[in-house]
Amino acid sequence: MTPPPTAAPALPAPAAVDPRPTRDPGAGRRTHPATGGALVLVGMLLVALNLRAVVTSLGALLDEVRDGLGLSGVTAGLVTTLPTIAFAGLGALTPWLVRRVAPARVLVVAMFALAVGQVLRVATDSALIFVLTSALALSGIAVANILLPMLVKQHFPHRTGLVTGAYTMALTVGTTVAAASAVPIAHAFGSWRAGLGVWAAMAAVAVLPWVPLALRTRAAARRATPTAVVATPPRVRPARTRLGWAMAVYFGAQSLSGYAIMGWLAQLFRDAGYQPESAGLLLAGVTALGVPIALLMPTLAGRLGSLRPLVLGLTTASALAYLGLALAPHGAALLWVALLAIGQGAFPMILTAIGLRARTAEGTVALSAFAQSTGYVIAALGPLMVGILYEATDGWTAPIGFLLGALAVQTTAGMAIARPRYVEDE
Template identity: 40%
Template sequence: MTEGSSASRVHPVWLAVSAVLLLAVNLRMAVSSVGAVLPDVRDGSGLGGFATGLLTALPPFCFGIAGLTGPAIARRIGLHRTALLTLVLIAVGQVVRAAVPGALWLFVGSVVALAAIALANVILPSIVREMFPGRIAGMTAAYTVVMSLAQAMVAFSTIPLMHAFGGDWRLGIGMWAAVAVLAVLPWLPLARHEAPPVRTSAHRLPLRTIARVPKAWILALFFGSQSMQAYIAFGWYPTLLRDEGLARQSAAAQVGIVSVAATIATIFAPTLLGRLRRPAIVTWVLFAGYVLGYLGLLAWPLQLTTLWSILIGIGQTYFPIALYVVNLRAKTPTGVLSLSGFMQSVGYIWAGTGLLLLGTIHGRSTDWNGVLVVMIGLVCLLQILAVVSVSRWSIEEELRERRLLPAGAAR
């Protein structure tokens, strides 16, 4: 894969932008749609506490394990062809889990869709670096805003659309496959005309080499900790509010409010992070949002619920910051690809482990106070990791100090 290639030099900028944003739209839908109807899925499929916890933990586990293959696949077939492949698999997985009866196929279809999303998660920072080298912060903000808007749309509309078309939870988790099919269209010309990747070890940073850098682990745990917080909102927040007494549609809509708040904050956060002399200031604002939101849910879950959702949404802006920071921590697109693969794989496995433990221990209990206390503690850990991650360093410099930089890597 060449370092200087850019799709925008061959195709119109509008096509490149459309392709990236439509890919980003699909990175939340397969997850958020399950969260919107989780109690229905649980009851309709006869899932127990462990199985329900596993279902909500599948996204980070799949993202972590399948994400390990992202750099290798992208180097072999190219970034654009990998993006096209992910969209096809996202559509297929969502159709399978919705259309084929049985709990087994619910999990099989979910694994296919989520593994494809994992690949897309890993390659997106490199795609942005390659296509828009002068607008990394702006495009990172744009595609993460689109992701948040898509999450909000799914949260607000899954149940009303499900009822409008006379369907059950299977329609709710399957109908979003149509969006993945639509997203395939702009990637067809980009994939068709992509130059064959150059298979070379130059600039490649193997994951086992990156794993020898402590700051890379801190970055990965930072990403994983923010993912754990985010997937609590995707998977459990509507159930928490329903257990507190909120109506089903109102509880699902609160996830939409979380997403809208995250969208607005995302417009500003990456740009501020790049301009401030002390970028950690941004992360302290997000930390305050999370803590105040969780404290509000502990004390008054049904009073000022929208305010708590807004504050939690502000906290979720850790996500675009992590995606922006990984672009700053490496000096080449393939370096970003390798570091992104390590960060997301380790981070998502960490997040999945926490979610599985949470779902198993919590089970079918309707008391969420213990969970909220644990989440506040995890936010404290998240902020410590964030402060180190946003400090100025690069993976190449860290490797050079340890004399681990491969021959031909960027200097």
């Protein structure tokens, strides 16, 4: 007997899918905070360990690399400026890439490029190939820089501060270990190539968690039914917002000071009378003290209603450190190092703010890309201007004055991002 027309109400069954976004492979991958949970977190921490090792290991062995490859002063300058160029240029392309390829698959390629680039650059005797393969390695870092804040927003929306703190701490640990151990490793193996190449293994390990995640994403896409429609979110354009520009200026100004400190602080302490080994240890102290700060700062930023107290506190610490370095660099060096480490807490704070100032994963990756790519263009001026002023004046008053000026710009931008609001709303 044919069922009467009143049987039609059975059709609302598809509505049961709505409360469970994981049933839709495409939507689940973007919105469900538990997707890949522990594996994603492990993968993020391994990626973060690699984000500066390729840079700081080269800085520690730059003299040996210059002698080994016969690099000119211009080429050596290009190599040391290459990270900020790569981070700015390639980072800007990441949102376009993520709209077309799943983040897990992008990170597989990024970490593979980082590992291969590091292997190839220690296997050549050509200065040109060394520069090109260094750029290949840095391209992987540039993409990962942008993706990590987005992954925090996507997978851990209620643990933004904690997870950001964990990966920025991993980044700081990787930076410190690479800077401290590159020279001993090179000496142990009798070649600078070992001191640079060993970090390729760490990049290769970072690929491993993302392979099953990429395969899972691909399988989910294949299972999607032809009728499943995933709404395309509107594009977020931070360059058209005041918040986006404030974030970019703050990120750029704090990165400018960070790269200037990494490049020139040891020389400042040597000029103040410290032996080279002691000057190097004081520089390492800034990074080492930054490890607990990197862990705590994002959690603190996530709990505060306004970032104003943090912005002003970090500015005060940096200003006191700069004034101390200008007036009494030898007498209270440990105090200035501690204050510099506190001031550099602006880096994990701004990474946290990227997630806090966007409502969606799409907004986060757009804001991350714009703030970091534009910011690294600004950051490239730091070591360059400090070097020019140091050479022109044969002293540290002018370079430190320049850093204080950059700090004033950073603080002004920080006040603009302190109040809670979202880039999508602008």
